[in-house]
Amino acid sequence: MSLLEVRDLRVSFDTDDGTVYAVQGMSFSVEAGQTLGIVGESGSGKSVSTQAIMGLTPGATITGEALLDGANLLTMSEGQLQSIRGSKVSLIFQDPLTSLHPLYRVGSQIAEAMLVHGHVAKAEARARAVELLGQVGIPEPAKRVRDYPHQFSGGMRQRVMIAMALALEPKLIIADEPTTALDVTVQAQILELLARMQRDYQTAVILITHDLGVVADVADEVVIMYAGRPMERAGVEAAFVEPHHPYTQGLLQSIPSYSGRTGKLRPIRGYPPSLMHQIDECPFASRCPLVHDECRVAPPPLKPVGTRPGHLSACVLPSDRVGLVAAEASQAAAGAAER
Amino acid sequence: MTTTEVDLEAQTSKGDLLLEVQDVAKYFPVRNNALFNRAQASVKAVDGVSLSLRVGETLGVVGESGCGKSTLARLIAALHPVTSGRIRFKGREITTLDRRHMRPLRRSIQMVFQDPYGSLNPRRRVGSILSDPFAVHTQMSRAEMREQVRDLMSRVGLSPEHYNRFPAEFSGGQRQRIGIARALALRPDLIICDEPVSALDVSIQAQIINLLEDLQDEFMLTYIFIAHDLSVVRHVSDRIAVMYLGKIVETGPVEEIYSSSRHPYTASLLSAVPVADRAFKNGRKARVILSGDVPSPQNPPTGCRFHPRCPKAQAICSSAEPPLEQKPGDPVGHLTACHFPVEAGEALALASREPTDAEDAEAPDAAGEQS
Numbered sequence: 001m002s003l004l005e006v007r008d009l010r011v012s013f014d015t016d017d018g019t020v021y022a023v024q025g026m027s028f029s030v031e032a033g034q035t036l037g038i039v040g041e042s043g044s045g046k047s048v049s050t051q052a053i054m055g056l057t058p059g060a061t062i063t064g065e066a067l068l069d070g071a072n073l074l075t076m077s078e079g080q081l082q083s084i085r086g087s088k089v090s091l092i093f094q095d096p097l098t099s100l101h102p103l104y105r106v107g108s109q110i111a112e113a114m115l116v117h118g119h120v121a122k123a124e125a126r127a128r129a130v131e132l133l134g135q136v137g138i139p140e141p142a143k144r145v146r147d148y149p150h151q152f153s154g155g156m157r158q159r160v161m162i163a164m165a166l167a168l169e170p171k172l173i174i175a176d177e178p179t180t181a182l183d184v185t186v187q188a189q190i191l192e193l194l195a196r197m198q199r200d201y202q203t204a205v206i207l208i209t210h211d212l213g214v215v216a217d218v219a220d221e222v223v224i225m226y227a228g229r230p231m232e233r234a235g236v237e238a239a240f241v242e243p244h245h246p247y248t249q250g251l252l253q254s255i256p257s258y259s260g261r262t263g264k265l266r267p268i269r270g271y272p273p274s275l276m277h278q279i280d281e282c283p284f285a286s287r288c289p290l291v292h293d294e295c296r297v298a299p300p301p302l303k304p305v306g307t308r309p310g311h312l313s314a315c316v317l318p319s320d321r322v323g324l325v326a327a328e329a330s331q332a333a334a335g336a337a338e339r
Numbered sequence: 340m341t342t343t344e345v346d347l348e349a350q351t352s353k354g355d356l357l358l359e360v361q362d363v364a365k366y367f368p369v370r371n372n373a374l375f376n377r378a379q380a381s382v383k384a385v386d387g388v389s390l391s392l393r394v395g396e397t398l399g400v401v402g403e404s405g406c407g408k409s410t411l412a413r414l415i416a417a418l419h420p421v422t423s424g425r426i427r428f429k430g431r432e433i434t435t436l437d438r439r440h441m442r443p444l445r446r447s448i449q450m451v452f453q454d455p456y457g458s459l460n461p462r463r464r465v466g467s468i469l470s471d472p473f474a475v476h477t478q479m480s481r482a483e484m485r486e487q488v489r490d491l492m493s494r495v496g497l498s499p500e501h502y503n504r505f506p507a508e509f510s511g512g513q514r515q516r517i518g519i520a521r522a523l524a525l526r527p528d529l530i531i532c533d534e535p536v537s538a539l540d541v542s543i544q545a546q547i548i549n550l551l552e553d554l555q556d557e558f559m560l561t562y563i564f565i566a567h568d569l570s571v572v573r574h575v576s577d578r579i580a581v582m583y584l585g586k587i588v589e590t591g592p593v594e595e596i597y598s599s600s601r602h603p604y605t606a607s608l609l610s611a612v613p614v615a616d617r618a619f620k621n622g623r624k625a626r627v628i629l630s631g632d633v634p635s636p637q638n639p640p641t642g643c644r645f646h647p648r649c650p651k652a653q654a655i656c657s658s659a660e661p662p663l664e665q666k667p668g669d670p671v672g673h674l675t676a677c678h679f680p681v682e683a684g685e686a687l688a689l690a691s692r693e694p695t696d697a698e699d700a701e702a703p704d705a706a707g708e709q710s
Binding site: 041042153154155156183184185186187188189191192210211212213214215216217218240250251252254255256264265266267268271 | 403404510511512540541542543544545546548549552567569570571573574575607608611612613614615616626628629630632633
């Protein structure tokens with residue numbers, strides 16, 4: 001059984017302008033000790049899906065199932081969720097400065113979770129906070145534990161957040177763009193720290209990011225989201241070497257290739273669809289260079305593709321048509337047909 | 340020197356020297372004492388930078404936050420006065436120009452900013468925003484202006500029918516097209532792009548990069564392209580300047596920098612970037628993970644500013660500042676400021692040390708703790 005299994009999650013918000021269907025059928029699973037990367041562009045629903053299952057989207061209408069160790073998070077009371085947040089699942093957000101309370105010392109903020117959930121004595125919680133700060137690489141932890149968040153740099157604050165997330169040794173950490181606000185040399189430090197902590201504590205991680213490079217680096221499995229749905233799901237090698245869905249292929253080809261390939265970039269034409277209505281076709285159909293009539297009938301379900309087990313794609317194209325080279329040729333063909 | 344009119348109508352052709360920056364510095368005073376309001380220290384945002392730029396080329400400026408790349412851009416665009424040094428544009432000194440003489444210059448140097456949300460007035464219609472450059476710098480009639488704006492909009496891929504829309508009615512990518520149209524309006528020679536695609540999603544980012552490249556060919560534009568995304572910079576640039584704490588530590592032709600960087604900072608910066616391209620990833624050098632953060636520019640380290648984080652640092656690095664010079668074996672134009680440049684085939688990662696508490700404590704967090 002997976003540690004977390006999410007099935008057909010749908011999240012919508014009622015706003016003054018109408019209903020926003022932010023997530024329209026998201027499914028994924030995370031195994032114990034693994035890293036799942038959820039990638040998508042802004043508005044794809046990648047953050048909302050995980051916040052919704054953790055009960056952090058007040059006012060949203062949520063349907064579907066989210067089984068953590070077999071228990072459905074979506075039917076739990078706020079009290080039950082509260083006991084899970086922090087102890088079994090903890091969250092790390094993009095901006096550590098707004099996630100830390102500016103007026104409390106970092107030590108007491110780390111200890112707080114232990115005092116609330118762990119039934120430990122104050123002194124013990126304090127000692128553990130010092131130990132955790134040392135583990136995440138903060139020099140002189142016994143001294144820094146008494147500092148306030150503003151006395152730390154961006155990278156050091158994110159280390160504090162990781163220490164806090166690890167305090168109760170959760171089974172799952174949800175990290176939402178944990179390194180987006182950091183410089184690349186600091187990002188490398190933090191990603192390495194996350195990987196080391198994950199090894200030491202045997203924690204599963206859901207890493208939400210827009211950065212395909214970060215996912216390629218640290219994830220075991222990848223879900224590519226678009227307009228509130230999973231477009232493709234695969235092991236990290238398959239996703240980057242043998243992508244199936246035209247959206248995944250377009251996304252990869254939009255990156256100025258690091259290997260120095262010259263010539264024009266191939267952007268995905270057009271813009272993402274509005275989420276103000278439920279999409280009853282393939283959400284990528286209007287931008288897809290290979291669109292078929294079939295795509296307009298209903299959103300295609302995830303089906304097994306390629307040669308590797310666990311590789312799924314929500315696209316009607318033949319399942320053996322994988323890999324970037326094929327995509328380049330077909331995009332060129334589609335481009336020629338347009339002209 | 341008495342200021343004379345900068346001859347902006349002078350014809351330039353591809354390859355001519357357009358811009359020369361000589362030993363430019365910018366110090367911002369820091370006032371710590373609210374009562375007496377005395378400047379007690381200064382942030383050396385840019386500290387002795389020299390570079391030159393030829394017509395039609397793209398210079399990429401890379402570096403982490405606080406390295407001074409945006410301040411450098413603003414100095415060149417004459418949005419800040421320089422503390423010292425000279426900037427010559429088309430052969431004329433521009434750092435000493437007064438307001439009146441500066442005005443024609445402002446047509447020739449334009450900027451595109453990172454945040455297309457923050458750089459457009461939300462209460463004004465796009466047509467009116469884009470008419471501004473013409474209203475300020477030309478004597479065009481309203482009808483002529485309207486014509487020019489419509490032409491501009493279609494050139495950057497916006498529908499001229501959207502003339503009367505407000506910025507909020509456009510997506511991020513379209514707003515950046517508006518920003519580019521505004522910069523392009525008066526047919527400048529130089530456009531400084533400060534993180535022009537950082538706020539955009541990757542598929543939209545590619546559209547904007549292609550647009551910038553098309554416009555460069557069409558109007559013989561020269562670009563200074565500032566970004567922290569090293570793969571974007573590599574794609575668009577002819578030459579690269581790598582900045583660290585207000586200094587250029589390495590500069591050279593783009594492929595030279597990416598394939599055989601000599602400065603340990605450049606090498607570790609390049610190795611720290613996560614890449615999606617598997618083929619490239621497998622052939623890449625081992626990752627160098629630097630210890631600590633970028634120190635505060637208010638109190639930069641002595642000698643080579645990179646020495647507290649450098650895996651190759653020796654005693655001399657903390658006392659003598661290395662000059663930016665051509666190293667033996669490097670082609671002309673590839674300059675490095677380092678006492679012990681990285682040799683071909685050297686595995687920098689092996690030289691790197693485990694961060695110790697003492698080192699970490701001296702370098703990071705300085706900004707926070709001093710206040």
